[in-house]
Amino acid sequence: MSSLQTMSVNHHLTDETIQEYSAGALSVPMETLIACHLTVCAHCRARVERADQIGGFMISASDGVEVSASAADLLQRAKAAGSESSTRSTGPRGDSGNLISGVPRPLGRLLPKPINQLAWKRIAPGIKQFNLDVDTNRKGAFKLLHLTPGATLSDHSHEDRELTYVVRGSYHDEIGHFKTGDIADLDGHHSHKPVIDSKEPCIALIATHSPVRYSGILSRLMQPFVGI
């Protein structure tokens, strides 16, 4: 056993999501959520490396176009510039330790305070949310949910992808049992109704591409507030 705790991750990203992430075609919220799972899952990290390799193949196999400078021109410029820009930091944004204990850094960077001190907004019995999206024009949602043990979310589906990363606690739905570190990578074909089954509150990070469709009238009224 390594000195660091290893989460037992059971639910992974789909091949399509891995590919779209590698191609750089996803939004910042989706990327953030994926990077959280990749932090705790070496298996999916290896899959992303493989997808990046396909990207390299695509470039190698393509036809080039003419460029204005030669290699010699560029080296000339590099020498003239000296070492001025070679000293820029190479480490990932230059600080150490996690910003918030137990939270992968890509998410930790977005949180102003530890999870239990966030300004949670109550939106339904047993459900509180913390909105992470600064871009109000975006159609999809990007938020943290704080779900009380026993809470049940409305049955809902999505036109497009819905990603859920379990930060703490656990829930189950028609698809399976999701625990800390797991990712639920759903597309529009799934309709699901999650039930929180951990003793502690479940903290889930959610990102969607498009608004959500609820099946009941009451749920539809709730939709603008819940957004998942």
Add this chain to the structure above:
Amino acid sequence: MTKTDKPPTAGGRSKAAIDPAAATLRKTMGDALVAIGRDRDEHAFALIYNYYAGRIKSFLMGKGMNEDTADELTQEIMLTVWRRAESYDPKKAAASTWLFTIARNRRIDYLRGNSRIEVELDDELLDIRTTESDTQARFVAQEQVADDIDAALAVLPAEQRQVMHLSYFRGMSHGAIANWLDLPIGTVKSRIRLAMQSVKSNLKGEDDVLERDDYLDSE
């Protein structure tokens, strides 16, 4: 004006179903990156530049960047290659993979105005199972994996190759590809999935590494 070179085609190891020119190209470019990082080798840089600069510019223009901007960013990317080649690790990735990730990230930075969100390797929650594995075994596996990926991609059915090209080169989402080709999104996703799986099915070596690490981890 610099015209891009054809791939070098000198000898190299060859295997059934593996394109010897692709394997040679990979070896040549990997060695060149190492030589730049270690010796500031200008000849090696010219080799990388003459093959990849025009292709990277074409990749940048794929997502609608105008030619002047793409030309400027290509030079910036190639300067990054010159300056950061010592961080290239041939045990981890082929040269083309390393170049792709630099070009992709720069394209995202430029078009979106903020950086791609990635794993931070000093995260205390990092699952270290594969990164700590025996590097020599991994190097052998990585060479094998690269050969296998090349072989699998070379025979990809045209309709799968088309969606992969639109995704990687044009940076289109699966939804945008579906609109562009006037296909249901499910069809695009299943073509992507099939392409990813045909690459995966060739990768027994890498899965062995993963399984062994899983085993070590459970001790």
